[in-house]
Amino acid sequence: MMTGENEVRIAGFLKTSAADGPGVRSVLFFQGCSRNCPGCQNAGISSSDGGVKLPMSELVDLIRTECGNRKLTISGGEPLEQYPALLELTGILKEDGFDLCVYTGAELKDVSEDLLKNLHYIKTGRYVEELRTSDTPFYGSKNQTFTVLH
Numbered sequence: 001m002m003t004g005e006n007e008v009r010i011a012g013f014l015k016t017s018a019a020d021g022p023g024v025r026s027v028l029f030f031q032g033c034s035r036n037c038p039g040c041q042n043a044g045i046s047s048s049d050g051g052v053k054l055p056m057s058e059l060v061d062l063i064r065t066e067c068g069n070r071k072l073t074i075s076g077g078e079p080l081e082q083y084p085a086l087l088e089l090t091g092i093l094k095e096d097g098f099d100l101c102v103y104t105g106a107e108l109k110d111v112s113e114d115l116l117k118n119l120h121y122i123k124t125g126r127y128v129e130e131l132r133t134s135d136t137p138f139y140g141s142k143n144q145t146f147t148v149l150h
Contacts, residue, residue, distance in 0.1 A: 006085040009053045011045035011077060015066055021101035021121055021138060025071040028063065030086070033078035035105045039129030041140070045077045056085065060092055070096070075103040080111070090118035108147060120150050 009031040014020075020027045029042065031051030036043075045051065054062070063072060072093065079086045079102055090100055101121040104111065108124045116122065125144035133139055138146045 006056045006088050007053050008056060008059050008082060008085040008089065009048070009051045010059065011042075011051040013062065013066060017073070019138075020073040020075060020103070021071070021123075023071055023099075024069065025073050025099075025101070026063070026067040026069075027073045027075055028059075030074060030076040030079045030082055032081050033076050033105070034081065035078060035126060037105065037127040037129070039132065040127055042075070042077060048081070056088060056092075059089065063093065063098075064096070067098070071099040073101040073103060078105055080104050080106055083112075083115075087112075087115055087118070090115060094118045108145060116149055120148070122147050122149060 011029040011031040014027040016024060017027045018024050029045060031045050032048035033046045036046065074086065093100055100119045102119055103123045105126045106124060108122065111122065111124065123138055123144055123146045128141040128143050131141035131143050133142050
């Protein structure tokens with residue numbers, strides 16, 4: 001699966017989180033988002049030319065080393081804006097037995113089946129500041145959906 005063709009622009013990596021998907025997980029933040037949702041908690045990583053650009057092989061090595069329990073959420077920014085790299089990364093990590101979740105502002109119907117087959121969970125829907133919630137785990141706003149895929 002690894003072709004090494006893709007590079008990924010990332011904003012950061014959080015080794016441990018209990019708020020970004022089921023269980024204790026690591027979180028990889030993709031750099032860049034053109035959605036510009038008012039009130040976005042990650043607005044500082046919206047620029048598509050910020051962050052650090054890594055070759056796929058280096059990013060995979062980082063994740064394999066730092067994500068000891070093999071549970072990873074990919075957030076952003078907007079991961080789908082780097083779709084070829086996202087698809088390659090999730091394919092590699094799926095083969096490695098990782099439990100994978102993606103947070104996206106897209107609607108579920110707009111996410112490709114090729115990507116969905118690599119994931120265990122996906123949170124979909126734009127963040128809407130007026131619908132902000134902290135009552136439901138993994139949701140930023142009440143209009144979003146958290147789907148268990150596998």
